[in-house]
Amino acid sequence: GAGVSQSPRYKVAKRGQDVALRCDPISGHVSLFWYQQALGQGPEFLTYFQNEAQLDKSGLPSDRFFAERPEGSVSTLKIQRTQQEDSAVYLCASSLQASSDTQYFGPGTRLTVL
């Protein structure tokens, strides 16, 4: 079956531009996570949704980062006024139930801020 998909796969933005990154989780998966992965590092947690409710946003680095999942399926991560330090791969993961531990990751969106 289809896995987690993300778009775009690559995004180049000029400093100060706003960007929107999309995640399509596996159909029927209740939980959705966003992670940020810098070059040569492991992924770092950003935020977590259970259906449409955002239950943990403790990892969002600043108020320029905003995530939503209005209908409990597709999610969008928005970054306003991008800065060079925002350059990273943004990964989305989903799991079947809130209590399910196995997270399945998408291919990621590589964001480069010039």
Added chain:
Amino acid sequence: EDQVTQSPEALRLQEGESSSLNCSYTVSGLRGLFWYRQDPGKGPEFLFTLYSAGEEKEKERLKATLTKKESFLHITAPKPEDSATYLCAVGILTGGGNKLTFGTGTQLKVEL
């Protein structure tokens, strides 16, 4: 503070040369120890979850083990296609879900 440390950072093996990767952790409220494989330009691919000390899981040439403070990923007779970055993560309960804290990974290269 929850922390995950992986060693070595990089490992080069000859085909058939078995070895082990280490993941040590300090965390309160552990909800699973996870191993993922990540190929360049791709997202992490799930391998194993371990929940309690003494637990072991196997898949093809890989075997994961867990103690109270660390986990090992044993690779037996590796092949070049096993070359990848191996990530270890601990699960921490959040709002009913399970957020992952990752180590920095071990980059494995298997040569002919």
